[in-house]
Amino acid sequence: MMQRDAERVAEIGNYRVLLRPPRSDLQALVEVAAQVAQVPMATINLVTDTEQHQIATHGFDASVCSREDSMCNLVLHAGHPVIVPDASRDDRFKDNPFVTGVIGHVRFYATHQLVTPQDVVIGTLCVFDTQPRTLSDDQEHALVTLADRVVDLLELELRTRELSATVEQLSQAQAELRRSNEQLAAFAGQVSHDLRNPLTAVSMSLRMIGDTVEEQPTDDGEIGWLVTRAIGGADRMQNLIDDLLSFARLGGELNRVEVDLSRVADDVLDDLSTALEGATLDVADLPTVTGDPVQLRAVLQNLVANAAKFTRPGAKAEITVCAGRRDDVWRIEVSDRGLGIAPEDRERVFQPLARVDEDVDGSGIGLTTCRRIIEAHGGTIGLAESPWGGTTAWFELPA
Numbered sequence: 001m002m003q004r005d006a007e008r009v010a011e012i013g014n015y016r017v018l019l020r021p022p023r024s025d026l027q028a029l030v031e032v033a034a035q036v037a038q039v040p041m042a043t044i045n046l047v048t049d050t051e052q053h054q055i056a057t058h059g060f061d062a063s064v065c066s067r068e069d070s071m072c073n074l075v076l077h078a079g080h081p082v083i084v085p086d087a088s089r090d091d092r093f094k095d096n097p098f099v100t101g102v103i104g105h106v107r108f109y110a111t112h113q114l115v116t117p118q119d120v121v122i123g124t125l126c127v128f129d130t131q132p133r134t135l136s137d138d139q140e141h142a143l144v145t146l147a148d149r150v151v152d153l154l155e156l157e158l159r160t161r162e163l164s165a166t167v168e169q170l171s172q173a174q175a176e177l178r179r180s181n182e183q184l185a186a187f188a189g190q191v192s193h194d195l196r197n198p199l200t201a202v203s204m205s206l207r208m209i210g211d212t213v214e215e216q217p218t219d220d221g222e223i224g225w226l227v228t229r230a231i232g233g234a235d236r237m238q239n240l241i242d243d244l245l246s247f248a249r250l251g252g253e254l255n256r257v258e259v260d261l262s263r264v265a266d267d268v269l270d271d272l273s274t275a276l277e278g279a280t281l282d283v284a285d286l287p288t289v290t291g292d293p294v295q296l297r298a299v300l301q302n303l304v305a306n307a308a309k310f311t312r313p314g315a316k317a318e319i320t321v322c323a324g325r326r327d328d329v330w331r332i333e334v335s336d337r338g339l340g341i342a343p344e345d346r347e348r349v350f351q352p353l354a355r356v357d358e359d360v361d362g363s364g365i366g367l368t369t370c371r372r373i374i375e376a377h378g379g380t381i382g383l384a385e386s387p388w389g390g391t392t393a394w395f396e397l398p399a
Contacts, residue, residue, distance in 0.1 A: 261286035279317035307336035
């Protein structure tokens with residue numbers, strides 16, 4: 001009994017209707033109940049562990065009474081409508097203060113329980129009269145229906161309030177995320193600036209030394225080799241800084257427009273013409289999707305560049321780009337006949353700075369950036385084995 005009371009009190013507390021002004025929607029239902037039953041009075045009662053609260057009434061003023069004095073308390077868990085033609089002749093109610101005149105002079109009394117979706121009885125919908133009477137089957141059915149609608153309205157207000165709170169939390173989180181992204185971008189820009197300037201100076205100095213070594217050849221070829229290696233290291237560091245900066249700047253608002261991926265692919269192939277020199281390309285028609293054209297171009301360019309980069313020793317790159325639709329999703333695939341990636345590494349390479357082949361130039365940021373872009377577009381991205389034993393890099397976007 002105590003557990004049932006505790007559950008009921010908790011449910012009633014969630015609805016936040018006690019000791020508050022009557023709600024117009026509940027008031028309207030009470031008036032309809034009185035009209036359907038053709039009685040002068042009706043009420044919605046919520047019963048706590050100690051009290052009965054009339055949260056909406058018709059024909060009299062709402063009040064709060066002791067649970068012990070409540071007529072509804074006696075049939076709160078009946079599990080069916082309770083119809084009492086004359087309460088003064090019913091042993092359950094004849095001594096109740098609502099019947100004897102201490103609180104009221106109720107004769108006719110009909111009630112149905114208010115049961116929440118969690119199967120907790122929180123109160124009743126009641127209709128009553130000072131004169132004996134009864135209800136027809138249709139009126140009784142209508143009373144049950146109206147009681148269910150009372151709970152529906154309470155649930156609707158509760159879920160609306162919860163949804164509003166969630167929206168507010170999401171709005172605050174989005175604002176905080178926006179501030180964090182702005183701070184991160186500013187920090188990344190400053191760090192990039194602080195690193196790029198001295199690195200540029202180092203690179204320029206190394207190139208000047210390299211030019212001098214070429215103009216004044218010596219028998220010591222190791223010097224030239226060391227300078228070339230140092231220049232390559234500086235260039236890789238520069239590329240890493242650029243990639244890290246691009247990665248840090250992701251997260252802002254997308255510029256969503258219609259993007260023709262076939263046109264994007266043409267631009268990508270043009271940009272990568274040097275890297276793709278001698279490669280065999282098979283590019284099928286690609287769809288038009290909604291997204292940020294700059295970011296989607298970066299994804300496609302990264303995947304095509306990787307396909308060209310990871311070729312078998314001594315072989316020319318062979319790359320296939322195609323698309324297919326499944327339900328409401330477009331799937332874009334970039335496949336090669338290269339070295340392939342082991343199944344256990346196909347997820348790891350999407351982590352920042354992860355690399356599979358240390359002998360191939362790269363920062364380890366590209367695929368991480370691609371994943372962030374595709375997920376921001378509501379899509380997914382991954383790797384699989386290509387039909388020719390190489391790698392198929394794929395991404396899916398909403399159609």
